[in-house]
Amino acid sequence: MDYKLKETNSGTAFEYGYLLKKIFPYIKPVLGRIVLNLCIAIPLGLLDGVVALSLKPYLDFVVNGSPEDTWTFMGHTVYIQSWLAFVIPFGIVGFALLQGLLKYLCNYLTDWTGNKISNSLKIDLYNKLTSLDSRFYDINSSGLILSRFLTDPETASKNIIDTIKSFVVSFFGLIGLVAVLLYNSAILAVIGVVVMTIAVTPVSLIRKRIKKVSNATMVVIGNMTTIMNETFSGNKIMTAYNLQQAQNEKFDRQINEQFNLTMSLTKRVGWMSPIMYFVCSIGIALVMAFGNHLILSGKMTAGSFASFVTSLLLLYKPVKNLGGQLANLQTNFVAMSRVFELFDLQPEICSGNKIITNLNDEIVFNNVNFEYEKGVPVLKNFNLTVKKNETIALVGNSGGGKSTVVSLLPRFYDVTSGMITFDGIDIRELDIVSLRNNISFVFQDNFMFSGTIKENILLGNPGATDDELNNVIKLAHLDEFLSTLSDGIDTILGERGTTLSGGQRQRVAIARAMIKNSPIVVLDEATSALDNESEAIVQKALDNLMQNKTVFVIAHRLSTIRNADRIAVIHNGELAELGSHDELVLKDNGFYKKLYDMQFKVQEDI
Numbered sequence: 001m002d003y004k005l006k007e008t009n010s011g012t013a014f015e016y017g018y019l020l021k022k023i024f025p026y027i028k029p030v031l032g033r034i035v036l037n038l039c040i041a042i043p044l045g046l047l048d049g050v051v052a053l054s055l056k057p058y059l060d061f062v063v064n065g066s067p068e069d070t071w072t073f074m075g076h077t078v079y080i081q082s083w084l085a086f087v088i089p090f091g092i093v094g095f096a097l098l099q100g101l102l103k104y105l106c107n108y109l110t111d112w113t114g115n116k117i118s119n120s121l122k123i124d125l126y127n128k129l130t131s132l133d134s135r136f137y138d139i140n141s142s143g144l145i146l147s148r149f150l151t152d153p154e155t156a157s158k159n160i161i162d163t164i165k166s167f168v169v170s171f172f173g174l175i176g177l178v179a180v181l182l183y184n185s186a187i188l189a190v191i192g193v194v195v196m197t198i199a200v201t202p203v204s205l206i207r208k209r210i211k212k213v214s215n216a217t218m219v220v221i222g223n224m225t226t227i228m229n230e231t232f233s234g235n236k237i238m239t240a241y242n243l244q245q246a247q248n249e250k251f252d253r254q255i256n257e258q259f260n261l262t263m264s265l266t267k268r269v270g271w272m273s274p275i276m277y278f279v280c281s282i283g284i285a286l287v288m289a290f291g292n293h294l295i296l297s298g299k300m301t302a303g304s305f306a307s308f309v310t311s312l313l314l315l316y317k318p319v320k321n322l323g324g325q326l327a328n329l330q331t332n333f334v335a336m337s338r339v340f341e342l343f344d345l346q347p348e349i350c351s352g353n354k355i356i357t358n359l360n361d362e363i364v365f366n367n368v369n370f371e372y373e374k375g376v377p378v379l380k381n382f383n384l385t386v387k388k389n390e391t392i393a394l395v396g397n398s399g400g401g402k403s404t405v406v407s408l409l410p411r412f413y414d415v416t417s418g419m420i421t422f423d424g425i426d427i428r429e430l431d432i433v434s435l436r437n438n439i440s441f442v443f444q445d446n447f448m449f450s451g452t453i454k455e456n457i458l459l460g461n462p463g464a465t466d467d468e469l470n471n472v473i474k475l476a477h478l479d480e481f482l483s484t485l486s487d488g489i490d491t492i493l494g495e496r497g498t499t500l501s502g503g504q505r506q507r508v509a510i511a512r513a514m515i516k517n518s519p520i521v522v523l524d525e526a527t528s529a530l531d532n533e534s535e536a537i538v539q540k541a542l543d544n545l546m547q548n549k550t551v552f553v554i555a556h557r558l559s560t561i562r563n564a565d566r567i568a569v570i571h572n573g574e575l576a577e578l579g580s581h582d583e584l585v586l587k588d589n590g591f592y593k594k595l596y597d598m599q600f601k602v603q604e605d606i
């Protein structure tokens with residue numbers, strides 16, 4: 001399956017049926033309120049026409065009427081002029097109040113339903129992100145994923161509810177106002193509507209352009225987020241190499257790009273509004289000239305005319321909005337398609353169902369071939385059997401595949417061919433949680449989650465008792481260091497645990513691995529960043545961790561490698577040599593002997 005996300009679009013942007021089917025489960029729980037919202041939106045739109053409509057009786061009966069005109073209503077005589085002079089202004093205020101109340105209800109319901117949908121989308125989206133494999137994170141930039149995560153769910157759900165509501169309001173506003181137009185004069189209504197249609201056509205013409213620009217803007221925002229992330233993760237390198245200027249320039253370029261995009265849109269869109277007003281003014285002039293003729297020939301009252309012109313003026317807003325809302329709806333669907341593209345990604349690594357609680361016998365790499373990218377083999381016909389409680393050291397050239405070998409054990413990646421077995425069972429048949437529960441990792445650079453030191457250690461085993469915790473702190477040689485901290489084990493770590501030194505962080509990671517107490521331990525360059533003195537401490541901690549465990553250790557230090565039961569030399573993805581230190585140093589022209597002569601011997605001599 002294709003894990004690589006496209007920067008802007010996904011293929012399903014125009015498959016409305018598919019998208020609606022996908023979003024429906026999120027809408028369903030709040031459907032009642034959405035329907036209620038839309039029901040309120042209808043009178044809200046229609047009420048626009050009421051004000052325009054009320055002008056007709058006001059002008060005809062109040063302004064131009066006579067005090068003697070009467071109506072008979074249920075046996076009572078009503079003086080029309082004085083009655084309407086009272087009722088219409090109050091009526092208008094009443095309607096405004098009603099409209100205000102409906103507007104409030106509508107906005108409240110829109111926000112409520114929109115946020116509910118967008119929150120559940122976000123939660124599911126985040127769950128999806130955490131379920132995806134290492135490969136997904138290898139090939140997609142953080143900026144791209146973040147920008148999709150931060151804006152798309154809102155656009156796809158919250159904004160779509162808002163768009164639909166506004167659409168309904170505009171649509172019924174239009175219906176109400178057109179009804180008022182028709183009521184006052186059918187001929188004039190036709191003229192008005194034709195002119196209005198001409199005025200808003202340009203909106204639909206430039207929609208494509210808007211979409212192109214909004215896609216390009218997404219790319220730019222993604223790039224900016226990536227640069228932002230680099231500033232965090234690469235801060236030290238940035239400072240050490242004086243890259244601030246270069247980084248600033250990189251950012252400037254993106255900002256400029258965004259500016260150009262925005263302005264190119266403004267350039268193309270900005271002239272539309274004045275043109276629309278111009279066309280509309282022609283329409284109004286036409287209506288006035290023709291209306292005048294109708295009034296003089298007695299075919300229309302002054303009241304009808306005033307009411308007509310008011311509706312026509314009011315009509316401009318909903319007509320213009322409708323065009324915009326249709327464009328928005330398109331944007332909403334594009335965002336929705338991007339959200340569901342992420343949803344549709346399936347983890348490539350699927351769990352089996354066999355539960356293991358321990359390693360009883362051996363781990364076997366059986367004819368393992370592996371490639372990260374198609375056609376670029378990284379491990380070739382790799383065979384290795386590791387017995388329970390054996391310590392195996394992996395050495396070899398840089399980029400030879402040592403880290404890759406160990407990353408296959410917890411199935412960060414799956415083998416391309418061949419298999420890895422635990423006690424004879426293919427690891428792909430194992431329950432993936434139980435598989436990973438059986439393996440602890442300590443890396444060179446150990447990630448600390450935000451929280452306290454204690455919380456970071458307990459990640460290895462949240463149910464550990466205080467005794468167990470104190471025990472691993474001692475075994476990881478952390479106690480002395482913790483006693484120097486004013487908050488001790490409750491010291492809060494920064495986003496990346498930067499308040500700890502490399503060696504301290506490593507010991508926290510070792511404590512985390514110890515408290516997990518899994519039968520298999522993987523150490524990938526776990527001591528390489530340390531000076532001799534702190535290495536001695538960390539090494540003692542590691543020795544404690546490795547007790548009675550099956551251990552894969554990747555190291556450069558001779559002491560670590562020497563103490564291993566066996567050493568596997570991995571050269572360019574192949575198992576070149578296998579044996580104990582004493583056996584391998586005797587092999588003339590052997591890789592290990594060469595490595596030993598080149599680096600280890602120097603260390604030994606020291």
Ligand SMILES: Nc1ncnc2c1ncn2[C@@H]1O[C@H](COP(=O)(O)OP(=O)(O)OP(=O)(O)O)[C@@H](O)[C@H]1O
Nearest residue numbers: 138372373378396397398399400401402403404405
């Ligand atoms: N996530 C990845 N995506 C694509 N290629 C990768 C990935 N990780 C490693 N590689 C490639 O796989 C090869 C083996 O890398 P690996 O990290 O296993 O080497 P290593 O033996 O651990 O090297 P070192 O001693 O420098 O840590 C390298 O050529 C590397 O470029």
Ligand SMILES: [Mg+2]
Nearest residue numbers: 402403404524
């Ligand atoms: Mg490595």
